[in-house]
Amino acid sequence: MRPPPTPRAVRAARALTMVPGDAPLDDAALILAGRRILDVGPARRVLAGFHGPVDDLGDVVLVPGxxxxxxxxxxxxxxxxxxxxxxxxxxxxxxxxxxxxxxxxxxxxxxxxxxxxxxxxxxxxxxxxxxxxxxxxxxxxxxxxxxxxxxxxxxxxxxxxxxxxxxxxxxxxxxxxxxxxxxxxxxxxxxxxxxxxxxxxxxxxxxxxxxxxxxxxxxxxxxxxxxxxxxxxxxxxxxxxxxxxxxxxxxxxxxxxxxxxxxxxxxxxxxxxxxxxxxxxxxxxxxxxxxxxxxxxxxxxxxxxxxxxxxxxxxxxxxxxxxxxxxxxxxxxxxxxxxxxxxxxxxxxxxxxxxxxxDDLGRLAPGSVGGWAVLPADLAQRLA
Ligand SMILES: [Zn+2]
Missing domain, CATH: 3.20.20.140 (Metal-dependent hydrolases)
Known part of the structure; x- marks a missing residue:
């Protein structure tokens, strides 16, 4: 058995969770172990108390893998x-x-x-x-x-x-x-x-x-x-x-x-x-x-x-x-x-x-194993 990957966080200006009823998240963060999402939400809450590495992706939109x-x-x-x-x-x-x-x-x-x-x-x-x-x-x-x-x-x-x-x-x-x-x-x-x-x-x-x-x-x-x-x-x-x-x-x-x-x-x-x-x-x-x-x-x-x-x-x-x-x-x-x-x-x-x-794919939600993707800039206007 491979050891579980160390949790990492990503932060971005926006995230679309694709969970029905969810509004777009501004200044969003995810905590992941590999592609498994452990937490998602406003960076202020998600990153409070998280001491692992954080990749700040800046002005991009995150969507589910x-x-x-x-x-x-x-x-x-x-x-x-x-x-x-x-x-x-x-x-x-x-x-x-x-x-x-x-x-x-x-x-x-x-x-x-x-x-x-x-x-x-x-x-x-x-x-x-x-x-x-x-x-x-x-x-x-x-x-x-x-x-x-x-x-x-x-x-x-x-x-x-x-x-x-x-x-x-x-x-x-x-x-x-x-x-x-x-x-x-x-x-x-x-x-x-x-x-x-x-x-x-x-x-x-x-x-x-x-x-x-x-x-x-x-x-x-x-x-x-x-x-x-x-x-x-x-x-x-x-x-x-x-x-x-x-x-x-x-x-x-x-x-x-x-x-x-x-x-x-x-x-x-x-x-x-x-x-x-x-x-x-x-x-x-x-x-x-x-x-x-x-x-x-x-x-x-x-x-x-x-x-x-x-x-x-x-x-x-x-x-x-x-x-x-x-x-x-x-x-x-x-x-x-x-x-x-x-x-x-x-x-x-x-x-x-x-x-x-x-239900563990296609959404940015705890328990998802699909990780995230960055919406390409040329598509962000159309899709975000
Ligand atoms: Zn075919």
């Missing part, structure tokens, strides 16, 4: 290699050839260090093959999160048990579970069972959903470039389109609920906003990945206005330039300058923490 709600850290070795944006089929074709192996340990450790160094305290990661290595890398860096073994394919009756290596690698605030890849790539029976396994684990159920227009075309008409790409590969012989949008199809398969993390939701049909809002899913937006692949961006203001809870994810370095979640927020504001700052700050903190069922 962020939660990256969608990543594939095992693809971190593909940084900088994606082709220019040319649509989903071109990107998927490239990835299929490029992702023969997974990130080696040093690349994984560097990716996790980048995540931690840019203010992120927890990651919801989707792993095809290297989930155990990802869980170990997160733990080694003192980060929290959830590593989801991605279920893909159509083999009925396949075991959804966690691989023993992944189950063993979890711990210290890093949980492990399963997730579905997408409606077009994972059989309905497996998606249904995967969600049931998530419920047993008490974890959210993550699914890529409505990422691009080709997915919409596939499910509504069965035609198009994407349908042609999948025919005879991921789609079984004789597959018939359900004649409704991916979101409507996910709802019909009983996959949407307050435990669902619907990733992307770029391509929506009329009525889909309503379905997402009523089912109380959390929608994870990955705007830079969507732009990098060339599929447009999700209509974040419409989702927020409909009452859909939002989260933000970097997705992987196979479709993004870095793992800095602040850059995701910047991209979101570039695409949607009218988006309320509070909605974005909630998407980075409390919303994904709530989805994870973790």
């Amino acid at each position: 962020l939660v990256n709600a969608h990543a594939h850290l095992e693809l971190s070795h593909l940084r900088g290699q994606a082709p220019p944006p040319a649509g989903f089929c071109a990107w998927a074709g490239w990835l299929f050839a490029a992702a023969r192996d997974t990130a080696p340990p040093d690349v994984l450790a560097a990716a996790v260090a980048e995540v931690a160094g840019t203010g992120t305290a927890a990651v919801i990661d989707v792993a095809g093959r290297a989930g155990a290595a990802v869980a170990r890398a997160l733990r080694a860096a003192g980060l929290s999160g959830l590593v989801c073994r991605e279920i893909l394919g159509r083999r009925a009756g396949v075991s959804l048990d966690l691989p023993p290596q992944l189950a063993d690698a979890a711990g210290d605030g890093v949980a492990a579970t399963v997730c579905g890849h997408a409606l077009y790539s994972t059989a309905p029976e497996l998606l249904r069972r995967a969600r049931a396994v998530c419920r047993e684990h008490g974890t959210p159920f993550s699914l890529h959903l409505a990422e691009h227009a080709g997915e919409m075309e596939l499910f509504t008409t069965g035609r198009g470039e994407f349908a042609a790409m999948l025919a005879g590969r991921l789609l079984p012989k004789g597959w018939q389109p359900p004649g409704r949008s991916p979101v409507a199809e996910a709802a019909a398969q009983g996959l949407l609920g307050p435990d669902t993390l619907a990733v992307h939701v770029v391509s929506l049909a009329p009525g889909d906003l309503d379905i997402l809002a009523r089912s109380e899913v959390t929608a994870c937006l990955c705007p830079r990945s969507n732009v990098r692949i060339g599929v447009g961006v999700a209509d974040a203001p419409a989702l927020a206005a409909a009452g859909v809870r939002l989260a933000l994810g970097t997705d992987s370095l196979a479709s993004n330039d870095d793992l800095n979640l602040w850059n995701e927020a910047r991209a979101l504001f570039t695409a949607h300058p009218e988006l309320p700052g509070r909605a974005v700050l909630e998407a980075l903190t409390v919303n994904p923490a709530r989805l994870l069922g973790r």
Whole structure:
């Protein structure tokens, strides 16, 4: 057992605790042991009687350590290699050839260090093959999160048990579970069972959903470039389109609920906003990945206005330039300058923490293990 870290304090001009009902704290201080928050409040009170080291950060705004709600850290070795944006089929074709192996340990450790160094305290990661290595890398860096073994394919009756290596690698605030890849790539029976396994684990159920227009075309008409790409590969012989949008199809398969993390939701049909809002899913937006692949961006203001809870994810370095979640927020504001700052700050903190069922993340409060982040100066005006 490692000895507990010595308590340290940080002081800043302002802190946003993200605890419902809390007003912004001026001249704030936190006492922490590692990333665990022991106390938070006005510096005058918190620092009275505290004799440990104090880092005075000056005129900055502290927020809770962020939660990256969608990543594939095992693809971190593909940084900088994606082709220019040319649509989903071109990107998927490239990835299929490029992702023969997974990130080696040093690349994984560097990716996790980048995540931690840019203010992120927890990651919801989707792993095809290297989930155990990802869980170990997160733990080694003192980060929290959830590593989801991605279920893909159509083999009925396949075991959804966690691989023993992944189950063993979890711990210290890093949980492990399963997730579905997408409606077009994972059989309905497996998606249904995967969600049931998530419920047993008490974890959210993550699914890529409505990422691009080709997915919409596939499910509504069965035609198009994407349908042609999948025919005879991921789609079984004789597959018939359900004649409704991916979101409507996910709802019909009983996959949407307050435990669902619907990733992307770029391509929506009329009525889909309503379905997402009523089912109380959390929608994870990955705007830079969507732009990098060339599929447009999700209509974040419409989702927020409909009452859909939002989260933000970097997705992987196979479709993004870095793992800095602040850059995701910047991209979101570039695409949607009218988006309320509070909605974005909630998407980075409390919303994904709530989805994870973790009241020890996404808030500056005693007992939190997510530590703090400094709001970058260019975003402070929008978010504070
Ligand atoms: Zn993804």
